[in-house]
Amino acid sequence: MGSGMQDIEIAFQDQLQKNHCFGCGADNDQGLKIKSYWADDGTAVCRFTAKPHHCAGPTRYLNGGIMATLLDCHSICSAIALAYRTEGRAISEGESIAFVTGSMDIAYKQPVPIDSPVLLKAELESLSPRKTRVVCRLFSEDNLCAQADVLAVRVPDNW
Numbered sequence: 001m002g003s004g005m006q007d008i009e010i011a012f013q014d015q016l017q018k019n020h021c022f023g024c025g026a027d028n029d030q031g032l033k034i035k036s037y038w039a040d041d042g043t044a045v046c047r048f049t050a051k052p053h054h055c056a057g058p059t060r061y062l063n064g065g066i067m068a069t070l071l072d073c074h075s076i077c078s079a080i081a082l083a084y085r086t087e088g089r090a091i092s093e094g095e096s097i098a099f100v101t102g103s104m105d106i107a108y109k110q111p112v113p114i115d116s117p118v119l120l121k122a123e124l125e126s127l128s129p130r131k132t133r134v135v136c137r138l139f140s141e142d143n144l145c146a147q148a149d150v151l152a153v154r155v156p157d158n159w
């Protein structure tokens with residue numbers, strides 16, 4: 001599942017400048033520091049391994065807020081990457097492109113074992129110059145555990 005090209009590509013987040021986001025900011029030393037990449041099929045993928053303190057009530061399961069952050073941040077970073085690609089630019093080349101989360105609906109379908117890596121897979125659809133819809137799925141060991149429908153909204157880079 002996903003791309004075999006991750007080792008030779010630079011993650012979207014490592015190309016973005018000055019991002020202190022808790023979920024995706026390369027500049028947040030206490031954050032989750034997720035890493036997202038294009039896959040060969042046009043989706044964007046992210047693999048994440050949780051720490052024990054990312055747990056839900058039962059220590060064996062991943063916290064739902066952490067799951068929401070993973071889905072949100074992978075979706076928004078992927079929307080930004082798509083916008084640069086659509087404009088024919090490398091990420092962070094020229095004027096900065098920024099998107100934020102306008103809305104996000106999540107279905108939590110199955111508990112996520114905390115000790116297995118998760119895979120996030122985002123399908124992107126540009127609705128207009130300002131709006132991108134992202135359907136992002138979270139898998140654990142090939143099981144679909146959560147699905148988010150995200151509206152990414154473009155904002156000025158001083159947002």
Ligand SMILES: CCCCCCCCCC(=O)SCCNC(=O)CCNC(=O)[C@H](O)C(C)(C)COP(=O)(O)OP(=O)(O)OC[C@H]1O[C@@H](n2cnc3c(N)ncnc32)[C@H](O)[C@@H]1OP(=O)(O)O
Pocket residue numbers: 016017018019021024072073076077098099100101102103128130131151153154155
């Ligand atoms: C280097 C940087 C990397 C950054 C990556 C960070 C990723 C992190 C992801 C996040 O956690 S972001 C933080 C959580 N999100 C927020 O705090 C957003 C708070 N909301 C806002 O700032 C504004 O409401 C928002 C920018 C989303 C929209 O306000 P605007 O005044 O810019 O937009 P406007 O109201 O003109 O709406 C633009 C379009 O989006 C639509 N829209 C906006 N919010 C919506 C919403 N909530 N639901 C549905 N549609 C929405 C709106 O209908 C409209 O559609 P149309 O163009 O078709 O008319």
